[in-house]
Amino acid sequence: MAILFFLLHLLAISLSVYGDAFIGVNIGTDVTDIPSPTEIVALLKAQSIQHVRLYDADRAMLLALAHTGIRVTVSVPSDQLLGIGQSNATAANWVARNVLAHVPATNITAIAVGSEVLTALPNVAPVLVSALEFIQSALVAANLDQQIKVSTPHSSSLILDSFPPSQAFFNRTWDPVMVPLLKFLQSTGSYLMLNVYPYYDYVQSNGAVPLDYALFRPLPPNREAVDANTLLHYTNVFDAVVDAAYFAMSYLNFTNIPILVTESGWPSKGDSSEPDATPDNANTYNSNLIRHVLNNTGTPKHPGVPLSTYIYELYNEDLRTGPVSEQNWGLFYANGGPVYTLHLTGAGTIFANDTTNQTFCVAKNDADTKMLQAALDWACGPGKVDCSPLLQGQPCYDPDNVVQHATYAFNAYYQKMGKSLGSCDFKGVAIVTTTNPSHGSCIFPGSSGKNGTSINGTTQAPSPANSTVSGCLSQYYKGGSFTTTLIFVALFFSSVVVL
Ligand SMILES: *[C@@H]1O[C@H](CO)[C@@H](O)[C@H](O)[C@H]1NC(C)=O
Numbered sequence: 001m002a003i004l005f006f007l008l009h010l011l012a013i014s015l016s017v018y019g020d021a022f023i024g025v026n027i028g029t030d031v032t033d034i035p036s037p038t039e040i041v042a043l044l045k046a047q048s049i050q051h052v053r054l055y056d057a058d059r060a061m062l063l064a065l066a067h068t069g070i071r072v073t074v075s076v077p078s079d080q081l082l083g084i085g086q087s088n089a090t091a092a093n094w095v096a097r098n099v100l101a102h103v104p105a106t107n108i109t110a111i112a113v114g115s116e117v118l119t120a121l122p123n124v125a126p127v128l129v130s131a132l133e134f135i136q137s138a139l140v141a142a143n144l145d146q147q148i149k150v151s152t153p154h155s156s157s158l159i160l161d162s163f164p165p166s167q168a169f170f171n172r173t174w175d176p177v178m179v180p181l182l183k184f185l186q187s188t189g190s191y192l193m194l195n196v197y198p199y200y201d202y203v204q205s206n207g208a209v210p211l212d213y214a215l216f217r218p219l220p221p222n223r224e225a226v227d228a229n230t231l232l233h234y235t236n237v238f239d240a241v242v243d244a245a246y247f248a249m250s251y252l253n254f255t256n257i258p259i260l261v262t263e264s265g266w267p268s269k270g271d272s273s274e275p276d277a278t279p280d281n282a283n284t285y286n287s288n289l290i291r292h293v294l295n296n297t298g299t300p301k302h303p304g305v306p307l308s309t310y311i312y313e314l315y316n317e318d319l320r321t322g323p324v325s326e327q328n329w330g331l332f333y334a335n336g337g338p339v340y341t342l343h344l345t346g347a348g349t350i351f352a353n354d355t356t357n358q359t360f361c362v363a364k365n366d367a368d369t370k371m372l373q374a375a376l377d378w379a380c381g382p383g384k385v386d387c388s389p390l391l392q393g394q395p396c397y398d399p400d401n402v403v404q405h406a407t408y409a410f411n412a413y414y415q416k417m418g419k420s421l422g423s424c425d426f427k428g429v430a431i432v433t434t435t436n437p438s439h440g441s442c443i444f445p446g447s448s449g450k451n452g453t454s455i456n457g458t459t460q461a462p463s464p465a466n467s468t469v470s471g472c473l474s475q476y477y478k479g480g481s482f483t484t485t486l487i488f489v490a491l492f493f494s495s496v497v498v499l
């Protein structure tokens with residue numbers, strides 16, 4: 001009986017979502033020298049981006065998006081919400097001006113009413129559901145309600161006790177809004193819009209959530225987080241948050257409303273208090289997220305159920321205030337150059353992706369100079385890296401400093417070891433990057449091209465755990481980071497089981 005119910009329940013969810021999951025991109029515009037709408041659309045086309053969300057319903061942008069085939073979610077800006085939620089006529093006007101004027105030339109598929117209203121603008125909460133209803137009735141009057149869905153994006157912080165997911169519930173303060181809202185979404189065949197930020201879950205957990213778990217990196221199967229109530233295994237934070245939302249809805253007896261992730265991403269740069277906002281982490285998160293979504297993987301609670309997701313965001317928004325990371329969530333700079341090149345081998349046709357898998361090992365900029373020097377000495381000595389390009393008069397001599405020279409040697413070692421796990425650590429002073437550090441005639445091993453690719457690992461380096469050097473040099477290569485990670489996973493694992 002329970003199984004039958006479960007199957008029916010699955011069926012209900014999958015039937016209410018059409019086709020495969022898609023990846024979209026949010027377009028925030030707090031950018032100095034924001035490109036023109038035509039230029040933005042040219043970038044979208046060049047990157048094969050088929051779905052976008054705007055934070056308003058800008059007329060020029062909607063005109064530029066006409067006849068492109070790109071699907072568009074428009075937004076009612078939060079500052080217009082009070083008026084719209086209080087007046088059917090104001091809502092009808094908004095729809096006429098911002099939607100009816102553009103369809104069908106511009107394929108508007110959804111209206112996001114406000115943004116994180118319950119957590120960011122609680123004073124508007126009392127009119128939120130009326131605003132959705134008024135907008136919906138204007139769409140019904142125009143016979144567009146089947147092709148345009150109405151909803152409102154929520155912050156995942158609205159969900160309390162989200163670990164383990166099966167115990168999650170919406171902050172009860174908002175039940176008087178959430179219950180009619182979910183009724184509305186159910187009766188109109190719409191979806192719950194949810195913003196999912198594993199980056200913040202990771203940062204705010206003070207080490208309880210392992211970085212690998214936030215970045216969708218593989219964990220050993222016996223270290224995955226298990227929800228003790230459902231015995232579902234969680235391999236990443238994203239799935240756990242989405243399932244927490246499904247459970248929070250079912251706690252209120254709504255079991256057939258699909259979820260659309262309106263925002264998710266990872267910042268590529270931060271200030272000194274945000275060390276995990278790096279291009280490599282951002283690349284890893286977004287590349288893995290995109291593959292996860294486009295694979296129709298679903299979540300442990302609803303495997304195979306499409307979970308379309310909008311990446312936050314297209315451009316770095318340099319005009320945003322707050323910590324440095326706040327300005328660095330973008331995939332692109334305003335000039336259209338990529339902040340990093342996504343690794344999407346096998347993910348199909350989205351983004352001009354890097355199919356070469358080039359990664360390099362570099363010295364950390366802020367690493368201790370003495371440790372760098374020792375590790376450099378180890379690599380060029382016992383590590384058996386050919387360091388002759390670093391000699392005076394050779395192509396990689398300049399710039400002559402320990403960070404640059406260590407970078408060359410670390411990378412040569414890493415490439416020689418077949419980029420194996422642990423071969424880019426050097427006691428924590430090295431890090432893997434996707435940015436090719438080659439400069440001028442100094443071509444780094446691992447670069448695609450003439451003298452980069454032909455590095456042969458003919459001489460195997462000594463096993464790091466028992467290098468032949470005596471004394472302190474041997475300590476510089478221990479590959480200790482992996483052990484630390486396992487401990488964090490174990491901690492997290494036990495905290496989930498205990499809860
Ligand atoms: C608009 O988008 C919807 C949803 O993807 C799609 O079914 C429809 O065919 C599109 N319409 C046009 C005119 O491209």
Ligand SMILES: *[C@@H]1O[C@H](CO)[C@@H](O)[C@H](O)[C@H]1NC(C)=O
Nearest residue numbers: 088089092134137138139141
């Ligand atoms: C609101 O306006 C729509 C037309 O936009 C109309 O169909 C509907 O009946 C109106 N609802 C109310 C409650 O006035």
Ligand SMILES: *[C@@H]1O[C@H](CO)[C@@H](O)[C@H](O)[C@H]1NC(C)=O
Nearest residue numbers: 118119122160171172173174
């Ligand atoms: C629930 O929401 C209310 C109203 O915004 C807020 O004051 C309260 O702190 C929230 N509860 C938790 C546990 O976050």
Ligand SMILES: *[C@@H]1O[C@H](CO)[C@@H](O)[C@H](O)[C@H]1NC(C)=O
Nearest residue numbers: 175179249250251252253254
């Ligand atoms: C959900 O349904 C159960 C069983 O019908 C009922 O006991 C419970 O009160 C309902 N909960 C809500 C929040 O409506």
Ligand SMILES: *[C@@H]1O[C@H](CO)[C@@H](O)[C@H](O)[C@H]1NC(C)=O
Nearest residue numbers: 291292293295296297298304
């Ligand atoms: C793709 O989905 C299948 C199940 O349909 C799953 O076994 C596999 O791990 C998924 N791959 C990724 C990269 O998510």
Ligand SMILES: *[C@@H]1O[C@H](CO)[C@@H](O)[C@H](O)[C@H]1NC(C)=O
Nearest residue numbers: 345346348349350351352353
């Ligand atoms: C991304 O890579 C895949 C190969 O896996 C390729 O088929 C696809 O065309 C690429 N996308 C773009 C926009 O280049």
Ligand SMILES: *[C@@H]1O[C@H](CO)[C@@H](O)[C@H](O)[C@H]1NC(C)=O
Nearest residue numbers: 343345346354355356357358
């Ligand atoms: C890139 O890396 C992935 C996983 O590490 C691998 O499956 C794929 O074959 C690689 N592609 C190329 C072109 O080397």
Ligand SMILES: *[C@@H]1O[C@H](CO)[C@@H](O)[C@H](O)[C@H]1NC(C)=O
Nearest residue numbers: 389395441442443444450451
């Ligand atoms: C790579 O090749 C170029 C020209 O073929 C040469 O000048 C350069 O020294 C080489 N670089 C390395 C690191 O071997």
Ligand SMILES: *[C@@H]1O[C@H](CO)[C@@H](O)[C@H](O)[C@H]1NC(C)=O
Nearest residue numbers: 452453454455456457458459
């Ligand atoms: C490097 O590897 C290639 C192909 O595996 C081989 O033909 C070549 O002889 C090797 N070169 C050296 C110096 O070992």
Ligand SMILES: *[C@@H]1O[C@H](CO)[C@@H](O)[C@H](O)[C@H]1NC(C)=O
Nearest residue numbers: 462463464465466467468469
């Ligand atoms: C290196 O360590 C391995 C396993 O720890 C051991 O079997 C091997 O004998 C050691 N080699 C040397 C040269 O000490």
